[in-house]
Amino acid sequence: MTAGPGTVPVPPSVAAPRGGGRHGSLWWLVVPALVFFVTFGVVPLLGVLGLSFANWNGIGAITPGGLGAWRQVLGDPGLLHSLWVTFEIMAISWAVQTPASILLGTFLAGPQRYRGFLAVLYVLPLLLSSAALAVTWKALLDPNFGLGAGLKIPLLSQNWLGEGGLAVGVVIFIVSWQFVPFHALIYQGGVRQIPRSLYEAAEIDGAGRIRQFFSLTLPQLKYTIITSSTLMVVGSLTFFDLIFVLTAGGPGDATRVLAVEMYQTGFLGNQMGPASAIAVIIVLSGLVIAQLLRRLGGRDASASQLEGM
Amino acid sequence: MDPQTQHRQTATRRAVLGLAAGLPLIGGLAACGSSGPGASSSSGGGGGSGTGASFWSLSGQPQEDIRKQSVEQYNAANPNEKVTLTLFQNDAYKQKVKTALGAGQAPTILWGWGGGGLKSWVDAGQVDDLTDFFSQNAALKDRIFPSSFGAATVDGKVYALPCETVTPIVLYWNKKVFDKVGAQPPQSWGDILDLVPKFNAAGIAPFSLGGQSRWTNMMWLEFLFDRIGGPEVFQAVFDGEKDAWSNPAAIQALTEMQKLIKANGFVKGFASITADSNADQALLYTGKAAMMVHGAWTYGGMKNDGGDFVSSGGLGYMNFPGVDGGKGDPSDSVGNPAQYLSISSKASADEKKAAMDFLAKSQFTDEMLKAWIGSGNIPVVQGSDSLIGGDDADWLKFQYDIASNAKTFAQSWDQALPPTQAEVLLDNIAKLFQLSISPEQFASNLNAVIGT
Numbered sequence: 001m002t003a004g005p006g007t008v009p010v011p012p013s014v015a016a017p018r019g020g021g022r023h024g025s026l027w028w029l030v031v032p033a034l035v036f037f038v039t040f041g042v043v044p045l046l047g048v049l050g051l052s053f054a055n056w057n058g059i060g061a062i063t064p065g066g067l068g069a070w071r072q073v074l075g076d077p078g079l080l081h082s083l084w085v086t087f088e089i090m091a092i093s094w095a096v097q098t099p100a101s102i103l104l105g106t107f108l109a110g111p112q113r114y115r116g117f118l119a120v121l122y123v124l125p126l127l128l129s130s131a132a133l134a135v136t137w138k139a140l141l142d143p144n145f146g147l148g149a150g151l152k153i154p155l156l157s158q159n160w161l162g163e164g165g166l167a168v169g170v171v172i173f174i175v176s177w178q179f180v181p182f183h184a185l186i187y188q189g190g191v192r193q194i195p196r197s198l199y200e201a202a203e204i205d206g207a208g209r210i211r212q213f214f215s216l217t218l219p220q221l222k223y224t225i226i227t228s229s230t231l232m233v234v235g236s237l238t239f240f241d242l243i244f245v246l247t248a249g250g251p252g253d254a255t256r257v258l259a260v261e262m263y264q265t266g267f268l269g270n271q272m273g274p275a276s277a278i279a280v281i282i283v284l285s286g287l288v289i290a291q292l293l294r295r296l297g298g299r300d301a302s303a304s305q306l307e308g309m
Numbered sequence: 310m311d312p313q314t315q316h317r318q319t320a321t322r323r324a325v326l327g328l329a330a331g332l333p334l335i336g337g338l339a340a341c342g343s344s345g346p347g348a349s350s351s352s353g354g355g356g357g358s359g360t361g362a363s364f365w366s367l368s369g370q371p372q373e374d375i376r377k378q379s380v381e382q383y384n385a386a387n388p389n390e391k392v393t394l395t396l397f398q399n400d401a402y403k404q405k406v407k408t409a410l411g412a413g414q415a416p417t418i419l420w421g422w423g424g425g426g427l428k429s430w431v432d433a434g435q436v437d438d439l440t441d442f443f444s445q446n447a448a449l450k451d452r453i454f455p456s457s458f459g460a461a462t463v464d465g466k467v468y469a470l471p472c473e474t475v476t477p478i479v480l481y482w483n484k485k486v487f488d489k490v491g492a493q494p495p496q497s498w499g500d501i502l503d504l505v506p507k508f509n510a511a512g513i514a515p516f517s518l519g520g521q522s523r524w525t526n527m528m529w530l531e532f533l534f535d536r537i538g539g540p541e542v543f544q545a546v547f548d549g550e551k552d553a554w555s556n557p558a559a560i561q562a563l564t565e566m567q568k569l570i571k572a573n574g575f576v577k578g579f580a581s582i583t584a585d586s587n588a589d590q591a592l593l594y595t596g597k598a599a600m601m602v603h604g605a606w607t608y609g610g611m612k613n614d615g616g617d618f619v620s621s622g623g624l625g626y627m628n629f630p631g632v633d634g635g636k637g638d639p640s641d642s643v644g645n646p647a648q649y650l651s652i653s654s655k656a657s658a659d660e661k662k663a664a665m666d667f668l669a670k671s672q673f674t675d676e677m678l679k680a681w682i683g684s685g686n687i688p689v690v691q692g693s694d695s696l697i698g699g700d701d702a703d704w705l706k707f708q709y710d711i712a713s714n715a716k717t718f719a720q721s722w723d724q725a726l727p728p729t730q731a732e733v734l735l736d737n738i739a740k741l742f743q744l745s746i747s748p749e750q751f752a753s754n755l756n757a758v759i760g761t
Binding site: 057058059060061138139141142143144145157158159160161162163164247248250251252253264265267268269270271 | 404407408410411429430432433434435520521523576577578579580581582583586588591592597727728729731732733736739740743745
């Protein structure tokens with residue numbers, strides 16, 4: 001109860017506005033974050049939405065364009081292709097990263113000293129900027145002066161960034177290489193949250209390590225998996241830096257994801273209207289996918305996995 | 310090196326900037342408007358009162374010092390109408406100018422590449438028509454290579470002063486490799502096709518190509534279009550004629566291009582090689598490739614990085630040879646006909662007056678011409694060959710002859726076309742070189758964006 005002056009019980013009719021006042025004070029706590037979010041999140045988003053119905057080349061006057069930009073974007077086979085490439089890279093890199101991160105995270109969750117040491121090594125790629133990584137990998141993958149030529153291993157001297165399929169593979173590999181450590185850290189935290197007693201019980205029941213992993217660790221990581229997957233999937237929607245530096249969407253348009261398509265349309269092609277329409281599509285896809293993943297986790301997100309503990 | 314080089318060699322830096330420029334787009338283009346004031350604060354004397362003009366140009370040596378020199382000399386002679394120079398790194402400049410123009414915060418004098426970019430400024434009403442300026446300064450106009458005015462002209466009016474240097478694209482060849490294989494430099498397109506199996510048999514790539522950069526591939530098409538069909542073929546595209554890409558000469562050029570690719574005319578994995586890492590030049594001077602079609606700006610790079618390759622006379626160069634039966638004149642060239650200075654139409658009358666005076670007096674003094682030649686470039690001024698001397702005299706003379714003899718000196722396509730078309734063009738060129746589209750598909754994809 002509220003600590004009012006005096007000990008006279010407060011009648012409910014008086015308590016209500018007070019309660020309201022308390023709610024008010026809580027509401028104010030949100031203001032800084034809200035202002036920030038509205039200024040830098042919502043307002044620009046509305047601006048983009050507005051621009052997607054306008055004609056603007058970036059330097060001239062902005063004129064209303066009706067549905068022209070949307071018609072152009074939706075009628076462009078390039079958009080479907082970019083969507084396909086985006087989801088292809090999203091799906092495959094998720095499928096590669098998730099198992100790898102879970103295994104690595106579980107491994108790193110162990111108390112052994114050497115694992116702590118390895119954990120430090122694993123996060124190294126995370127410390128580097130994507131642009132720097134892309135420049136480095138590009139040099140390593142150069143067919144004439146790169147790793148393959150330097151070590152005289154012809155197998156490594158492929159046309160890595162020059163053939164569509166290979167280039168997509170290279171992008172997925174580098175993305176995974178860069179982000180697996182991050183997700184492994186998340187899983188490491190998740191695994192460490194699982195109570196020891198569950199494992200002790202499983203051992204008494206005669207479960208081996210593999211059985212323990214599949215029947216205990218994995219189910220207990222359910223929400224961690226959803227969190228990490230959301231980050232991966234939504235993150236790959238806006239994936240731009242690495243791909244732009246590494247392949248610039250090439251060869252041809254083989255690795256042109258939505259974000260690169262948007263950049264090229266807007267900043268190289270000077271068509272801010274269609275670029276904004278693509279931006280809106282990216283935002284919508286991100287929202288839909290994040291929502292779907294939440295649903296996947298079950299509506300009772302607050303339900304405990306530790307019932308009876 | 311040429312300004313264009315910086316433009317091109319910094320694709321990596323451009324990509325880094327892309328992080329800054331591209332990602333916020335997701336958050337909002339509205340942010341573009343808010344960066345205007347930032348632009349104005351860095352423009353120094355841009356909005357300042359009193360006489361004088363602000364001038365934005367590119368940083369990067371050796372051009373940076375020469376540009377500074379032009380301003381310093383002018384200011385020393387005209388203490389009452391000082392020009393304030395602000396230098397930007399190449400790719401930052403492109404974004405900065407775009408933002409500043411959009412926000413009405415542009416400097417008085419704008420440096421640019423001419424062509425499609427200039428046209429987009431003109432269409433937005435951002436730069437002044439300089440036709441009167443040139444009729445008042447007829448002597449100045451007559452000194453400049455006539456071929457450099459094409460990219461400064463929009464709808465028959467001149468909107469920029471051609472200045473700085475002319476940089477043709479040429480065919481380089483490695484003399485040592487040619488000696489080893491016992492081959493002669495090609496005199497025609499047929500010779501080129503005949504040389505391909507010879508070098509391949511010797512385990513040497515016939516041509517080096519940084520194909521990932523896309524505009525590198527484009528240089529080939531620029532020459533083939535010109536040599537087969539003459540300059541009219543691309544001019545029709547530039548003028549926005551319907552179905553201009555379907556010209557039989559264009560289809561023939563595209564077909565010949567794919568013929569060379571199919572015959573393994575280019576180094577294996579060329580689509581993985583970028584020009585900004587200079588790996589394509591390295592292939593030539595290390596003897597892994599026999600020839601290369603590239604801009605004159607790569608000469609300095611090969612001289613610096615190639616050991617004694619250039620100084621020992623290992624580097625041969627020629628204009629791109631003709632195609633048998635082709636309509637084009639083999640003396641024609643393509644490349645960067647000049648760099649360009651324009652005057653903002655939003656500037657005050659005083660600022661414009663100072664800017665015109667600067668344009669008229671500062672760019673073609675003897676000191677400036679000597680400085681450009683000293684940096685290994687040919688100024689866009691007739692008779693500047695009389696100043697040529699030193700180690701690279703032959704090379705400079707060669708460049709000057711190309712520039713002064715070319716009946717048509719075409720601007721690079723991606724600079725000549727408006728940005729929207731240029732993007733589609735580069736995209737389809739990459740696909741053409743991957744052999745994933747046919748010449749006919751290439752033509753129809755590009756016909757679809759003509760005039761946009």
